[in-house]
Amino acid sequence: MFLLRKLILALSGSTAVRDTVSRAPITKSVVDRFIPGETTADVVAAVVTLRAKGLQVSLDHLGEDTTDRTTADATVDAYLELIAALSAVGQVSGSEVSVKLSAVGQALTAAPDLPAGGNAYALSGALRIADAAYAAGARMNLDIEDHTTTDQTLEVLFELRRTHPDVGVAIQAMLLRTPKDLAELVGPGSRVRLVKGAYHEPASVAFTDPDQIDLAYVRSMKYLMNGKGYPMIGSHDPRMVAIAAKLASDAGRGPDRWEYQMLFGIRPDEQERLVSGGRTVRVYVPYGADWYGYFTRRLAERPANLLFFLRSLASRG
Numbered sequence: 001m002f003l004l005r006k007l008i009l010a011l012s013g014s015t016a017v018r019d020t021v022s023r024a025p026i027t028k029s030v031v032d033r034f035i036p037g038e039t040t041a042d043v044v045a046a047v048v049t050l051r052a053k054g055l056q057v058s059l060d061h062l063g064e065d066t067t068d069r070t071t072a073d074a075t076v077d078a079y080l081e082l083i084a085a086l087s088a089v090g091q092v093s094g095s096e097v098s099v100k101l102s103a104v105g106q107a108l109t110a111a112p113d114l115p116a117g118g119n120a121y122a123l124s125g126a127l128r129i130a131d132a133a134y135a136a137g138a139r140m141n142l143d144i145e146d147h148t149t150t151d152q153t154l155e156v157l158f159e160l161r162r163t164h165p166d167v168g169v170a171i172q173a174m175l176l177r178t179p180k181d182l183a184e185l186v187g188p189g190s191r192v193r194l195v196k197g198a199y200h201e202p203a204s205v206a207f208t209d210p211d212q213i214d215l216a217y218v219r220s221m222k223y224l225m226n227g228k229g230y231p232m233i234g235s236h237d238p239r240m241v242a243i244a245a246k247l248a249s250d251a252g253r254g255p256d257r258w259e260y261q262m263l264f265g266i267r268p269d270e271q272e273r274l275v276s277g278g279r280t281v282r283v284y285v286p287y288g289a290d291w292y293g294y295f296t297r298r299l300a301e302r303p304a305n306l307l308f309f310l311r312s313l314a315s316r317g
């Protein structure tokens with residue numbers, strides 16, 4: 001399983017593989033299981049459906065590793081359009097936007113007219129999104145990407161929190177640095193989405209054994225639940241879901257003081273079951289045309305997702 005995951009994540013970087021998979025007609029129907037659509041209208045329709053079921057939402061305009069300013073600016077504009085569209089249909093309050101800093105310029109290299117480099121560019125884009133989100137009554141969360149970007153992402157987070165203290169961040173339990181990062185993120189009101197980690201990381205910086213990752217996840221959950229912030233438990237793992245409930249109860253946290261988060265299309269029945277049991281559940285909904293990186297990470301996470309994809313290819317063959 002570990003080797004399969006490593007292989008898929010490695011292949012996801014290949015342009016040839018990317019082009020072949022993206023163009024295969026069947027890919028689209030499989031992708032639809034994880035992504036409600038490419039347009040703002042598609043995602044707004046999904047928000048209406050999910051919220052009618054009592055689910056909360058966090059919306060991600062797909063894109064990552066952007067190396068040109070035009071694309072980075074277009075991503076910021078897409079978020080602004082989304083926030084306006086949610087407002088127009090009365091769905092903005094309580095909604096969240098999730099932003100990958102590499103989509104808004106973090107990966108740009110310094111240039112004579114950009115002496116402070118990509119992270120400063122990403123900060124200014126993220127600030128525009130945060131300003132619009134909080135003015136409209138929504139909130140914002142930063143996704144976390146591979147370990148080489150963690151320092152920069154936390155730098156941007158702390159800058160954003162100067163004006164918008166509610167901005168949250170995802171943290172990967174698998175990284176060895178995480179206990180130190182969490183120590184800076186358990187203050188009053190600090191919103192932290194704890195995830196296991198979706199990137200292929202070297203053993204020098206991360207746990208690579210699944211059991212060790214699970215143990216690290218439980219330790220981190222415990223730490224967050226006993227802190228003063230707002231823990232967001234981003235996992236589909238039934239064991240983590242059960243342990244989170246127990247830890248929250250032990251820490252005296254009611255359903256308004258922490259939440260579960262799951263991805264669109266993954267364990268939807270469980271999402272609704274948790275809501276009907278009185279839990280707060282937020283669904284992370286990605287949308288947009290640049291779905292390839294997100295899609296391959298979902299395939300790498302779970303052999304069943306890959307088998308579903310391969311079976312669909314074979315049945316069309």
Ligand SMILES: Cc1cc2nc3c(=O)[nH]c(=O)nc-3n(C[C@H](O)[C@H](O)[C@H](O)COP(=O)(O)OP(=O)(O)OC[C@H]3O[C@@H](n4cnc5c(N)ncnc54)[C@H](O)[C@@H]3O)c2cc1C
Binds near residue numbers: 267301
């Ligand atoms: C809301 C949200 C936001 C995220 N944001 C980030 C981020 O910013 N950065 C990042 O690196 N990662 C992010 N991730 C991905 C995360 O790091 C993991 O890669 C991903 O969630 C898989 O780990 P898991 O805990 O869900 O379960 P896994 O360890 O993958 O699986 C454990 C068990 O969960 C159950 N399960 C898992 N998937 C399924 C499924 N499809 N159907 C049925 N059962 C299933 C099975 O019982 C499985 O054995 C995010 C995840 C979520 C839910």
